[in-house]
Every structure is written in structure tokens, then in C-alpha cells.
Amino acid sequence: MLDLDAAEKQTTDRLCEEKPGYGNHKKETSVGRQRLARQSTADCSGDEGIRLRKLNGSSVEAPSYQNLHRELLLSHKRGLLLEEKPELKRVLEQRRLELHKEEEMAKRRPSDLETELRKRQQKMQEYEQEEIRQRENQQKIPEFVRVKDNLRRTQTSE
Structure with a gap:
């Protein structure tokens, strides 16, 4: 026994x-x-064999997990994770902000300075388009006619 x-x-x-x-x-x-x-x-003893039971908070990976979690919290507090947004999210946010700004600009009445600047810009564009048309017209004229016109100008200017 x-x-x-x-x-x-x-x-x-x-x-x-x-x-x-x-x-x-x-x-x-x-x-x-x-x-x-x-x-x-x-x-x-038993058919199931040896069962290992994990105790709460005492796993083998706990120290590395705790260190990673601590590092994550610290970097979050410092604001380092703001830069790590996925590129797609950043682009979508930028587009949303731009659209929002454009909508606000469209809703409000333009100031006097803005209207004056737009008028000047339109005049400059019209002037540039007119110059382009004149150049195209001159290029369509045959060369001998242009030379003849230049000769007449030189004779009258003397």
C-alpha cells in the first residue's frame, strides 16, 4: 500500500x-x-491530459504587450499618431475641406476688391485672345503680301 x-x-x-x-x-x-x-x-489524471490554466495578467507575452501598449499611449499623448493616418483618409479629408471652403466662398457675397480684380482679369484675357487672333490672321496671309506691306510702311516713314 x-x-x-x-x-x-x-x-x-x-x-x-x-x-x-x-x-x-x-x-x-x-x-x-x-x-x-x-x-x-x-x-x-484524465483523458484530457494536462491543462495549463492562464492566470489573469501573467502571460508570457505580458511584458512585451504592456510595453507596446505603454508606447502606444505615450505616442498618442504626444500626437505622433496624427501623421500616421492612411493616405486615402488624408486625401479624402483634404478634399472635404476644400469643398467646404469653396461652398463657403460661393455662399458669401464677393467684396468690391474681388469684383474689381475679376473685371481686370477678364479684360486681360480678352486682350490676350485678341492678340492671338491677330497673329493667326497674319500667318494666314501669304508672305509676299506681308513683305509688300512692310515695304510700303518703310517708304512712307522715310
Whole structure:
């Protein structure tokens, strides 16, 4: 009987050593060892095998996860993540802002300065278009006619 208890104890100790946290809470009394041995054989033995149970907040990846989370929070506080928006979102935001500005400009009445500047711009465009038309007309005229006109001008100017 003692040999069976000792054999069970050795196998359960070997199996339970793989589980973190087991073995630290065992009592030193022989009666306590037998009770724990029987309980641990019931816990450790079974068709399902050894189940490792994660304790809250004590995973292997916890320190790296905590460091990453801390770094993320710090960079968020500093505002470093604002630059890291996806390009598509940034472009869409810019377009939305531009459209909003254009709508506001269209809604409000133009000032006197703006109207005067637009009038001048229109006059300049008309003048440039007129010059372009004159050049095109001169290019359509045959060369001998242009030379003849130039000769007449030089004779009259002398």
C-alpha cells in the first residue's frame, strides 16, 4: 500500500511539476502530502491530459504587450499618431475641406476688391485672345503680301 502511494506520488509530482504554481503550496506533513497527492492525481489524471490554466495578467507575452501598449499611449499623448493616418483618409479629408471652403466662398457675397480684380482679369484675357487672333490672321496671309506691306510702311516713314 505504501509502495502504491509512493508511486502515485512520484508520478503526480512529475506531472504536476509541469504545471506552473503547483508544488509551492504543498504542506510538509505526511498526512497533507497524501491528501494533496490524491487530489492532484484526480486533477492531473484524465483523458484530457494536462491543462495549463492562464492566470489573469501573467502571460508570457505580458511584458512585451504592456510595453507596446505603454508606447502606444505615450505616442498618442504626444500626437505622433496624427501623421500616421492612411493616405486615402488624408486625401479624402483634404478634399472635404476644400469643398467646404469653396461652398463657403460661393455662399458669401464677393467684396468690391474681388469684383474689381475679376473685371481686370477678364479684360486681360480678352486682350490676350485678341492678340492671338491677330497673329493667326497674319500667318494666314501669304508672305509676299506681308513683305509688300512692310515695304510700303518703310517708304512712307522715310
